[in-house]
Amino acid sequence: MTQSLNRIAAMTARYYYILRSSWLRLLEIVYWPAMQMLVWGFLYTYLYDSKSAMASTAGLLLGAVLLWDVLFRGQLGFTFTFLEEIWSRNLANLMMSPLQPFELAGSLMLMSLIRLVIGTLPVLLLTLVLFGFNLFAMGPGLVAFFLNLVLTSWAIGLVIAGLVIRQGFGAESLAYSIMIVLLPLCCVYYPVAALPLWLQPVAWSLTPTYVFEGMRAVLLDGTFRTDLMIECLALNAVYLGIGFTTFVALLQSARHKGGLLTMGE
Amino acid sequence: MSRIERFLPRRHLTSVSTNIVPSEGNAPASLGTADAPAIAVEDLCKKYRTHWAVDEVNFIVPKGWTVGLLGGNGAGKTTTIAMIMGLVVPSFGRAMVLGHDMATERHKVLSRMNFESPYVALPGRLTVRQNLMVFGRLYGVADLKARIEELIEDFELGDVLDRVTGRLSAGQKTRVAVAKALINDPDVLLLDEPTASLDPDRAEWVRSRLVAYQKRRGATILLSSHNMTEVEQLCDFVVIMSHGRVVAMGRPGELAERFKCRDLDEVFIYLARVA
Numbered sequence: 151m152t153q154s155l156n157r158i159a160a161m162t163a164r165y166y167y168i169l170r171s172s173w174l175r176l177l178e179i180v181y182w183p184a185m186q187m188l189v190w191g192f193l194y195t196y197l198y199d200s201k202s203a204m205a206s207t208a209g210l211l212l213g214a215v216l217l218w219d220v221l222f223r224g225q226l227g228f229t230f231t232f233l234e235e236i237w238s239r240n241l242a243n244l245m246m247s248p249l250q251p252f253e254l255a256g257s258l259m260l261m262s263l264i265r266l267v268i269g270t271l272p273v274l275l276l277t278l279v280l281f282g283f284n285l286f287a288m289g290p291g292l293v294a295f296f297l298n299l300v301l302t303s304w305a306i307g308l309v310i311a312g313l314v315i316r317q318g319f320g321a322e323s324l325a326y327s328i329m330i331v332l333l334p335l336c337c338v339y340y341p342v343a344a345l346p347l348w349l350q351p352v353a354w355s356l357t358p359t360y361v362f363e364g365m366r367a368v369l370l371d372g373t374f375r376t377d378l379m380i381e382c383l384a385l386n387a388v389y390l391g392i393g394f395t396t397f398v399a400l401l402q403s404a405r406h407k408g409g410l411l412t413m414g415e
Numbered sequence: 416m417s418r419i420e421r422f423l424p425r426r427h428l429t430s431v432s433t434n435i436v437p438s439e440g441n442a443p444a445s446l447g448t449a450d451a452p453a454i455a456v457e458d459l460c461k462k463y464r465t466h467w468a469v470d471e472v473n474f475i476v477p478k479g480w481t482v483g484l485l486g487g488n489g490a491g492k493t494t495t496i497a498m499i500m501g502l503v504v505p506s507f508g509r510a511m512v513l514g515h516d517m518a519t520e521r522h523k524v525l526s527r528m529n530f531e532s533p534y535v536a537l538p539g540r541l542t543v544r545q546n547l548m549v550f551g552r553l554y555g556v557a558d559l560k561a562r563i564e565e566l567i568e569d570f571e572l573g574d575v576l577d578r579v580t581g582r583l584s585a586g587q588k589t590r591v592a593v594a595k596a597l598i599n600d601p602d603v604l605l606l607d608e609p610t611a612s613l614d615p616d617r618a619e620w621v622r623s624r625l626v627a628y629q630k631r632r633g634a635t636i637l638l639s640s641h642n643m644t645e646v647e648q649l650c651d652f653v654v655i656m657s658h659g660r661v662v663a664m665g666r667p668g669e670l671a672e673r674f675k676c677r678d679l680d681e682v683f684i685y686l687a688r689v690a
Contacts, residue, residue, distance in 0.1 A: 153555050156552055156555065157552065157553050157555075159552065160548075160549050160550075160552030160553050161549070161553070163545075163548070163549060163552075164538065164541065164545070164549040167540075167541050167542075167545045167549075168538070168540050168541065171540050171541075171579075172540075234538075238536060238537075238538045238539055238540070239534075239535055239536040240535070240536060240537065240538050242502060242532070242535040243535055243537065243550070243595075244553075245501075245502055246500050246501075246502065246525065246528070246529070246530050247525060247550065247553040247554060248522065248525045248526045248553060248554060248555065249553050250522065402504075405501075405502060405503060405504045406503075406504045407463075408461070408463060408468075408494065408497065408503045410497075410502045410503070411493065411497045411502050411503065411534070411535070
């Protein structure tokens with residue numbers, strides 16, 4: 151156990167060194183969420199000041215954007231940290247070391263969390279200062295939303311990392327594109343009831359749907375839906391299990407295919 | 416030919432067996448022959464789609480030996496080494512290291528092994544010190560700082576220690592990569608062309624360090640190389656591969672004698688053309 155923690159710490163240190171080595175990388179982590187927040191923040195201000203029927207939805211819109219970014223950036227943080235190993239042709243070194251798949255996954259999760267905090271926290275504070283929108287007013291609900299979205303992002307990141315190991319660079323674009331498939335189905339900007347009846351079960355099978363429904367309940371009704379969060383957490387446990395199993399299976403498949411040694415630029 | 420027959424390696428379709436292993440007579444005097452081999456490769460085969468990259472390879476490497484795995488491009492050396500490392504799963508047969516099957520039990524022995532290859536890079540954005548720290552911790556090295564100090568001295572890394580690895584010269588990168596390969600004092604060291612891209616002087620320097628390590632530690636080394644002078648200098652025993660199969664094995668001097676050649680270079684060329 152101690153050895154495992156040591157190896158997770160070693161890998162996290164390795165990724166931290168990379169992050170620290172370039173201020174441009176650090177800037178990039180904050181840059182995209184900040185730009186996104188500015189666009190939606192101004193729209194929020196416009197709608198809020200318009201006194202129209204749309205004014206009540208302005209907060210929902212900005213809240214949804216910020217939480218969607220947690221999911222999106224969490225997955226990108228996980229996947230791009232992993233891709234560093236492929237780009238630097240270091241995967242064989244790691245696979246030859248005593249590092250186990252769950253330890254590699256653990257360090258990627260930690261790093262995704264660190265990148266997320268670096269990217270999201272300043273943006274949340276900036277939203278409060280510039281637009282007066284306080285996401286922290288959601289209280290403990292925000293922690294539940296954040297936790298569930300991060301868990302989902304890791305499950306997706308594990309599958310993408312496995313696909314990159316198995317398929318090579320061809321799967322790299324999934325890091326960006328896969329989340330777009332989820333966007334309409336997770337009901338980020340509208341309630342599940344807005345979907346056709348036949349699509350609603352699909353939406354409820356996706357964990358982010360529970361978070362965004364939960365967020366709307368907090369912002370519109372002032373109630374925290376514990377039931378939704380517990381269901382979401384249970385579903386996330388299943389998805390994380392599936393994600394890790396898929397990652398290990400694809401890694402094993404790559405060992406059969408013989409791609410681990412030659413993978414990289 | 417049935418589907419099963421198509422999948423099976425050739426040895427099951429013919430009566431010819433190429434079970435070649437170093438004989439007892441080849442063992443260094445200092446080693447008891449009762450010792451389990453450091454590396455045992457048994458009927459090792461790897462098939463990629465329709466192509467047999469490695470086809471019925473058999474050899475053992477007793478503990479404390481340095482064995483060279485030779486062959487032209489595409490001979491199957493890298494695939495064989497990759498299967499010994501557990502990075503590639505054999506289609507048939509097995510590769511054992513220190514008594515463990517590398518396809519199923521690699522985690523039991525990985526902390527006692529290490530490898531170096533010019534085709535696998537160390538993270539280029541980390542400094543040399545950071546890389547050694549990270550890999551030292553991955554291998555669970557007990558007194559890491561002291562070990563890194565030893566390596567700095569042995570490999571003259573003091574001047575590059577805080578430089579970014581990706582910006583080092585080819586020779587400096589090789590020194591760092593070999594230092595990383597020795598960080599855990601491995602019992603079994605796999606080297607894939609350890610002096611490729613080095614000038615003769617640096618190559619000689621790296622070889623001297625490997626010899627010193629091997630003598631100090633009594634480690635087992637399996638190396639692939641195209642440099643026959645290097646092989647003659649380092650190796651107790653040589654396995655020559657061609658088209659995925661072992662075509663000759665023996666001590667470097669014996670091989671030259673057997674094939675009536677002046678040196679290993681000539682043996683290599685002769686076998687490459689004949690095979």
